[in-house]
Amino acid sequence: MSEQLQAARIPSLPDTAYYIPNFITPEEEERLIQKVYAVPRPRWTQLSRRRLQTWPSALSKTDTLLDAPLPSWLERPVVPRLQALGCFAAAPHRAPNHVLINEYEPGQGIMPHEDGPAYYPIVATVSLRAPIVLDIYEKRRLDNQPSSPGRDSEPNFRILQEPRSLLITTDRLYTDYLHGIAERTTDEDLSSDTICNWDLLGDREEYMQAKSYTRQTRVSLTYRDVLKVAKVGNSIKFLSAKR
Ligand SMILES: O=C(O)CCC(=O)C(=O)O
Structure with missing residues (x-):
């Protein structure tokens, strides 16, 4: 693991999350946007409560990815920088092979969930255009609550993701x-x-005044x-895609 990654660890979180502001430049952000x-409309x-793109393709019902490269605009500049950080060094393919792109309008969000066993337990998220707060909930705590998980509960932790930042979640924080x-139009009490x-x-001042x-x-x-990748020869298995 690189020194840059060690310095980016969020110490108050359980193992392990890393946060790097300004991971990409404004010009790189604009190009990605x-x-x-x-993309053609059917890609969405x-x-x-949100829109989604899945690259290079959706996983099959058995959580298998049909082997294909990521498009070059998703590959560079992000993937070589992730590799330089060393964060995918222990992952089976040594690099990400799948990207989900989510778009949230104000008021939209995503229910508390886990990313599950289809993936090696690490997710690297690059944020574009606007800040958002990601809420973290301990699974065990929600399991002990009789009401529906997540919705009515306060999160255990809140992570503010600035535009152009990188957030990496892995280890126990992933599992x-x-x-x-949250489906909100403002994020408060910052x-x-x-x-x-x-x-x-990267820019605490911006949030310090208004909160x-x-x-x-x-x-x-x-x-x-x-984790599971299949070569094109076996593609018949992938006709009924899942995500
Ligand atoms: O948009 C985000 O930062 C979170 C996305 C997410 O949780 C997911 O795609 O599973």
Whole structure:
């Protein structure tokens, strides 16, 4: 693991999360945004509370990925930088082979969930366009609650993701915790007491005064390593895709 990654660990979280502000430049962000919105419309899956793109393709019912490269605009500059950090060094393919792109309008979000066993337990998220708060919930705590998980519960931790930042979640934080984004139009009560990566933020001043922001459209690129990969020769198995 690189020194840069060690310095980026969020110390108040269970093992392990890393936060790096300004992981990409404004020009790189702009290029990624242009590419995300230049895809043909059927590339988007409209979900009830967000839109999704899946690259290079959806996983099969058996959580298998058909072997194919990521498009070059998703590969560079992000993947070589992730490799330089060493964060995928122990993953089976030594690099991400799958990217989910989520778009959230103000008021949209994603229910607390886990990313599950299809992936090696590491997710690297690059945020574009606008900040958002990611809520972290301990699975065990939610299991002990009689009401529906997540919705009514306060998160255990809140991570503020600035535009152009990188967030990496792995280890026990990946396996024993859920993550979600509340369906809100503002994120409030932002301070060193409530935001666990406060000291690592690139621009604390921006949030220090107002302690809140109004949500704007935010796009996330989540880089993952799918464990099971099949060569094209076996493609018949993939006709009924899952995600
Ligand atoms: O948009 C994000 O930062 C989270 C996305 C997410 O949780 C997912 O795609 O599973």
